[in-house]
Amino acid sequence: MEDSKESRALCVKMRASCDGAHISGAERIVRERAVPQTLADLAARALHHSKGTPDFINLKVEEPGAMIRLKALQVTTVETSDPEEGRRKAAELLAAEGIDRADEIMAMFEGSYSLRGAMLVDADTLERLEPDRARGVRATRMDSAQSLEGGANCGKNHFAEAIVLATKVANAPGIVGELCVSDDPDYVTGYVATKSGGYRRITVVKRMGDPGGGRIFLYRGPREGVAETIRFIESQAVLVDCSALSSMTPRSASISGELGEIAAAGLSRKCRELESPTGPVALVGGKAGARRELVVMASNDYLDLARDPRVVEAAAEAARRWGAGSGGSRLTTGTQPPHVALERHLAQFKGSEAAVLYATGYMANVGVLTALAKKGDLIFSDELNHASIIDGCRLSGAEVVVYRHADMDDLSARLASARGARRRVVVSDGVFSMDGDILDLPRFLDVCRANGALSIVDEAHATGVVGATGRGLAERFGCGHPDVTVGTLSKALGSEGGFACVSREMADYLVNKSRPFIFSTAPGAPSVAAADAALYVLEREPWRVARLRENVGFLVERLSRAGVKVSTGSAIVPVVVGDERKAVAAAQALEERGFLVSAIRYPTVAKGAARLRLAVMSSHTREQLESVCAALRDVV
Numbered sequence: 001m002e003d004s005k006e007s008r009a010l011c012v013k014m015r016a017s018c019d020g021a022h023i024s025g026a027e028r029i030v031r032e033r034a035v036p037q038t039l040a041d042l043a044a045r046a047l048h049h050s051k052g053t054p055d056f057i058n059l060k061v062e063e064p065g066a067m068i069r070l071k072a073l074q075v076t077t078v079e080t081s082d083p084e085e086g087r088r089k090a091a092e093l094l095a096a097e098g099i100d101r102a103d104e105i106m107a108m109f110e111g112s113y114s115l116r117g118a119m120l121v122d123a124d125t126l127e128r129l130e131p132d133r134a135r136g137v138r139a140t141r142m143d144s145a146q147s148l149e150g151g152a153n154c155g156k157n158h159f160a161e162a163i164v165l166a167t168k169v170a171n172a173p174g175i176v177g178e179l180c181v182s183d184d185p186d187y188v189t190g191y192v193a194t195k196s197g198g199y200r201r202i203t204v205v206k207r208m209g210d211p212g213g214g215r216i217f218l219y220r221g222p223r224e225g226v227a228e229t230i231r232f233i234e235s236q237a238v239l240v241d242c243s244a245l246s247s248m249t250p251r252s253a254s255i256s257g258e259l260g261e262i263a264a265a266g267l268s269r270k271c272r273e274l275e276s277p278t279g280p281v282a283l284v285g286g287k288a289g290a291r292r293e294l295v296v297m298a299s300n301d302y303l304d305l306a307r308d309p310r311v312v313e314a315a316a317e318a319a320r321r322w323g324a325g326s327g328g329s330r331l332t333t334g335t336q337p338p339h340v341a342l343e344r345h346l347a348q349f350k351g352s353e354a355a356v357l358y359a360t361g362y363m364a365n366v367g368v369l370t371a372l373a374k375k376g377d378l379i380f381s382d383e384l385n386h387a388s389i390i391d392g393c394r395l396s397g398a399e400v401v402v403y404r405h406a407d408m409d410d411l412s413a414r415l416a417s418a419r420g421a422r423r424r425v426v427v428s429d430g431v432f433s434m435d436g437d438i439l440d441l442p443r444f445l446d447v448c449r450a451n452g453a454l455s456i457v458d459e460a461h462a463t464g465v466v467g468a469t470g471r472g473l474a475e476r477f478g479c480g481h482p483d484v485t486v487g488t489l490s491k492a493l494g495s496e497g498g499f500a501c502v503s504r505e506m507a508d509y510l511v512n513k514s515r516p517f518i519f520s521t522a523p524g525a526p527s528v529a530a531a532d533a534a535l536y537v538l539e540r541e542p543w544r545v546a547r548l549r550e551n552v553g554f555l556v557e558r559l560s561r562a563g564v565k566v567s568t569g570s571a572i573v574p575v576v577v578g579d580e581r582k583a584v585a586a587a588q589a590l591e592e593r594g595f596l597v598s599a600i601r602y603p604t605v606a607k608g609a610a611r612l613r614l615a616v617m618s619s620h621t622r623e624q625l626e627s628v629c630a631a632l633r634d635v636v
């Protein structure tokens with residue numbers, strides 16, 4: 001239910017190690033209700049650290065005691081281009097704060113590498129002051145005030161965590177400065193912090209790939225004060241007010257640093273070139289310029305219509321007759337006879353009064369959501385909805401309530417508990433794009449109607465696939481339609497563009513209010529005419545839909561015989577692998593065996609839920625499907 005501000009705050013900490021060596025640690029202060037999720041997130045983080053898999057994870061929940069609030073240190077950035085310059089700058093900054101032996105302190109830095117905490121060093125005599133020199137001093141019981149208020153968010157964000165730690169440490173009695181280099185091999189930015197000079201990010205302080213990192217806290221004062229300094233750092237609960245920081249999420253300051261982080265996490269992406277028409281087989285460039293044939297198990301062209309001669313000819317003919325581009329937005333010069341004809345045809349095919357074309361399916365979702373919801377409204381969105389729906393929700397400015405995947409009871413409870421909002425909109429994928437399962441449309445519509453909410457269903461992966469003749473979920477369930485059915489021309493319809501099937505009134509509303517419709521150039525006549533021709537083929541050749549379904553059934557059955565458990569309600573067959581790098585390796589191994597299969601990873605799916613996503617086409621042969629099963633059995 002809604003967050004209660006009064007729920008008490010608790011300190012959570014995580015430590016992970018392997019063979020006694022520190023791998024990862026984190027500190028949080030969260031509301032009591034967020035504790036279970038925080039523990040789960042931190043455990044997941046411990047298990048997926050680039051430094052290795054831990055054999056020991058320690059999770060602790062503690063009472064904070066009296067909490068104090070501190071204002072975050074001022075942040076400034078010092079651009080450096082290599083580690084030597086970075087270290088030199090760090091020493092200069094310390095020297096400028098009256099720390100005379102900065103060069104010697106920098107030389108001590110490597111001694112802090114193996115510690116779980118920081119060295120505590122006398123800024124003048126350079127003596128080590130911690131009671132346990134193998135452990136160091138560990139700052140705990142701290143978080144940003146913003147993350148306490150906003151709920152748990154435990155993904156590693158180097159900067160967000162460092163500013164909290166640095167602010168706490170800088171405010172500890174007797175501390176005159178701090179020096180920090182991350183121990184993450186792929187994170188090269190470090191900082192020098194002092195109470196007066198603030199937090200100085202130094203963009204490059206070590207080489208990419210270097211696992212050496214540590215911290216030094218510099219102390220100045222009598223020995224009797226050390227115990228209180230350590231108590232403050234280790235036990236005083238502190239909330240750091242970060243509201244004045246321009247952003248809590250800068251990662252590496254440099255583009256190359258950020259790319260390095262992406263690569264280190266196994267999340268790099270590249271466009272790959274297919275040197276052949278869309279279809280179940282593709283030519284790709286191989287070693288030494290050789291071309292290889294791959295069986296494509298990754299295309300959304302489910303009915304193999306993108307290269308159908310009738311569809312291709314319609315595009316060519318439209319290009320000759322109407323031009324390659326539309327020359328303007330739909331409301332200016334971009335409406336031609338093919339646009340009008342396709343909208344009419346789509347409405348008739350889907351059983352709606354009207355249809356509105358968009359340039360892409362992504363824009364259709366963004367366009368519908370931003371038109372229908374705004375600040376003061378509520379959107380209820382399935383947690384596994386496609387990125388274009390998520391982006392539409394964000395752009396709308398409405399408050400977004402995310403409900404549990406496909407859980408109509410959860411949706412119903414959340415709708416019932418939010419009766420005040422001006423307008424309530426519920427949005428779901430019809431076929432979930434990464435899991436292949438389908439929405440229970442009759443129950444979804446019941447829940448929406450019972451609560452007076454507008455319903456939006458995205459049938460991007462359902463059109464041409466779900467229902468006996470490919471008309472989608474309403475056909476499959478024999479039920480009514482949502483207020484808006486979103487669809488795409490770019491998948492089973494073999495062309496490109498998106499659409500919304502709606503009432504006449506809703507169409508008028510979208511044309512007047514939907515910014516992606518109003519401000520994008522209309523799709524060109526060739527792609528519009530191609531989609532129209534594909535729709536005619538689909539209507540005349542429903543055997544394609546039946547054939548697709550048989551192929552999916554065949555693949556699922558063969559996979560389960562091979563011991564690979566999968567389920568789907570569409571043409572998307574997910575094989576969950578879990579680890580990101582494993583999924584990528586499996587996709588590569590499949591490619592070596594002649595199959596093009598997508599490895600789907602974070603951020604498209606949750607971290608640790610990476611998968612191979614097989615997409616079936618009506619024109620795949622049984623041999624192709626059997627051979628991909630055999631290959632899959634070998635690689636996963």
Ligand code: WAQ
Pocket residue numbers: 025027112113114115116117118137138139140158159162165180181182183184187189190191201213214215250251252253
């Ligand atoms: N208390 C004391 N020392 C700690 C703590 C702690 N809570 N956490 C980490 N350390 C020590 C430990 O020796 C680590 O090896 C070392 O610091 C580095 O820790 O603005 O990510 O968590 O973008 O790797 C700086 C951000 C990121 C710069 C620092 O540190 C920026 C970072 P890491």
Ligand code: MG
Pocket residue numbers: 182183184
């Ligand atoms: Mg680290």
